[in-house]
Amino acid sequence: MIIITSGSKYIDIDAYASCIAYRELLNLQGIPAKAVTTAKLNESITDSLLHLNAKLDKYQKDEQEEYIIMDVSNKDYFDKIVQEDKITELIDHHVGFEIYWKEKLRERADIELIGAVATIIVERYEKANLLDKMSQDVAYLLMSAILDNTLNFKAKITTTRDKGAYEKLKNIVKNDSNYAEEYFLECQKGIENNLMNAIQNDTKLERVNSIIPYIFSQLTVWDKSNILENKSRICEVLHKFGDEWMMNLICLKEGKSYILSNHEKVKKRMENLMRNKFHDGVMTLPEVWLRKEIIKKSFVALKYNLNE
Ligand SMILES: [Mn+2]
Structure with a gap:
């Protein structure tokens, strides 16, 4: 049996959607396959998506397994299986x-710098001439994956291929409403229902360099207002990890990042790095910044002594 699976600890909607959609594509071509995971599903896989008819398979070990990752x-x-x-x-x-897998699997290794794996799966349906056979449920899963992984097309990793794939999926679901807003609002609801858990699930504790604080949390929401109203609670949660913390709160509706901190040295270093100012513990960045992009910027600043 072909087992399609992904990562070990937790998986996001891109992994979830891609496993299921690729299983459907193989099935349409007459190839039996199962989409399975033993990992935790994170907040990007909303209740609505879990209730669609396109679901993961139950895993039962079989001697003749091969894996698609x-x-x-x-x-x-x-995944541990x-x-x-x-x-x-x-x-x-x-x-x-990339090189490791190219040598091992040759053309069966497809690693590309693109917004979402879901985009590659859409293109596989196209190549197989089976896009018109894709179910609406699978299309919704893949749309959500592209939205999430490209931060509503605002992340710098977004390509025209991601946008093209999304348009094709929109034609399949025949939904002209603002699906992006609907999807991200539901993710946000999940985060707000259990803010503590959501924060803990995306807080990195790592000595990166002399600019980035040891505790670096990130939350992505559609509308930051409700979250910022709970600023004191966020401070409380992050304080449990230690004093030296900051949070990157990404607001997709506005296309901005908000950096939260109440540690004087952290604030000073971030003000120097981002050439911006904190007001009442919040620094507003005029565009979306991913945590990995802020970290990258800090390494560049250190290399050229820009943060002196
Ligand atoms: Mn992904």
Whole structure:
């Protein structure tokens, strides 16, 4: 049996949607396959999406397994059911392991710098001339994945291919309403219902360099207002990790990032790095910044001594 799976700890909607949609594509071509995971599903996989008819399969071990991997290529982070020597295909958009997999799997390794793996899956349907056979439920899953992984097309990793794939999916679901807003608002509801948990699930504790604080949290929401109203609660939660914290709150509706901190040294270093100012513990950045982009900027600043 072909097992389509992804990462080990938790998976997001891109991994979830890609596993299910690729299983459907193989099934349409007469190839039996199962989409499974033993990982935790994160907040990007909303209740509405979980209730669609396109679902994961139950996993039952079988002796004759081969594996197709989605949305991860670092072999230390594969789902625990995966036996590496039985991987026959891998599709991902993270950098670092391209050469390793090209040598192992040749054309069956497809690692591209693109907004979402879901986009590659849409293109596979197209190549197989089966786009018109895609169900609306699968299309909704893939749309959500593209929205989430490209931050509503505002992240710098977004490509025209992601936008093209999204348009094709929109034609399948025949929904002209603002699906992006609907999807992100539901994700936000999940975050707000359990703010503590959401924060803890996306807080990195890491000594990165002398600019980035040890505790660096990130939340992505449609509208930051409700979250900012709970600023004191956020401070409380992050304070449990230590004093030296900051949070990157991404507001997609406005296309802005809000940096929260109440640690004087952290604020000073971030003001220097981002050439901006904190007001009442919040610094407003005029565009969306991902945590990994802020970290990258800090390394560049250190290299050229820009943060002196
Ligand atoms: Mn992804």
